[in-house]
Amino acid sequence: MVKPEVVETIGTASAEKKVINMVTGELKSTMDNGEEIEAYRWDPGTIYIPHDKPVELSIFGVNGKEHPFYIEGTNIKGTVKKGEETILQLHFKKEGIYRLICKTHPDIGHNGPMIAYIVVD
Numbered sequence: 001m002v003k004p005e006v007v008e009t010i011g012t013a014s015a016e017k018k019v020i021n022m023v024t025g026e027l028k029s030t031m032d033n034g035e036e037i038e039a040y041r042w043d044p045g046t047i048y049i050p051h052d053k054p055v056e057l058s059i060f061g062v063n064g065k066e067h068p069f070y071i072e073g074t075n076i077k078g079t080v081k082k083g084e085e086t087i088l089q090l091h092f093k094k095e096g097i098y099r100l101i102c103k104t105h106p107d108i109g110h111n112g113p114m115i116a117y118i119v120v121d
Helices: none
Strands: 018-030 036-043 046-049 055-060 066-071 077-081 085-090 096-102 115-120
Touching (some): 036 096, 077 085
Parallel strands (some): 018 055, 046 115
Antiparallel strands (some): 018 036, 055 085, 096 115
């Protein structure tokens, strides 16, 4: 896998732990017929974390009342609430791509998909 050049623009980094910041977001638009459509997102939608190293993921709830979530392939779950910060201590021992999935917005039919990709490499 070719890794993109990393430019540290969010969070902090140290020899012991990397901190990544994420927010909940909402996109809205109005159709020609006046119908309003919306979709919820994790932002950023893809994060890269090192294999077998501790990482702190801070998720701040900006849009939507709450977003119950889970990380596919793990036992990690929780809820991000509007105006609150949810902090996850992550440490993936297995490389791969893990999906952070909001259970309220899992697909287009539920104003999603609200899925972020956690790339562990």
